[in-house]
């Protein structure tokens with residue numbers, strides 16, 4: 001049930017959040033004290049306290065006892081998302097990542113600008129010969145490397161929620177509990193091949209080809225492995241289905257011969 005009180009709470013929360021996201025309260029600054037904010041907004045102190053607590057939970061504010069409340073981040077940080085994702089299995093996370101990658105590829109073909117395309121081309125060239133795709137994989141010795149190409153696809157998709165969820169997923173995959181359970185099975189040349197296909201589809205704004213290219217790519221990069229290093233498919237399919245998919249993939253490789 002909606003009450004005036006809860007509406008006031010919502011309005012207070014969005015008022016404070018706007019102060020932070022617009023930069024009126026930049027990161028690092030101490031925000032006005034509770035009674036002051038309550039007076040400014042014409043609400044009770046408990047309403048202000050509740051809103052501050054919500055923003056603290058999102059990682060945007062931090063209250064230090066005796067020192068005040070400080071702005072910590074202009075956007076909700078992924079700490080909350082990371083904690084949320086902790087509740088899911090690696091299988092669930094990988095198949096969700098698959099969905100995100102494919103959706104981003106589709107949306108990128110529709111929303112990409114010429115600048116996005118130029119950036120993607122540059123990243124694809126830069127990452128040639130590099131098999132770390134799209135995350136440094138938990139097993140790798142160089143964490144922190146992320147495929148710029150994939151991040152740019154999410155950029156080109158122009159959907160901040162997709163991008164945030166993807167960042168959260170990648171962060172989750174780097175968690176120590178997944179170490180040794182993940183492997184990147186794509187060789188550098190395979191990665192190049194798929195990236196070239198994706199780039200071609202995005203260039204032609206062909207989202208059907210983009211879907212097939214990304215699905216094939218994401219099924220053959222970061223995968224779960226058993227303790228004996230056996231690959232567990234992210235999305236297990238019958239042999240018949242796999243043959244059909246391979247057939248589609250074959251057509252995709254020679255788009256000029258498809259007619």
Ligand SMILES: [Zn+2]
Pocket residue numbers: 133134147149150191194195217221
């Ligand atoms: Zn890739």
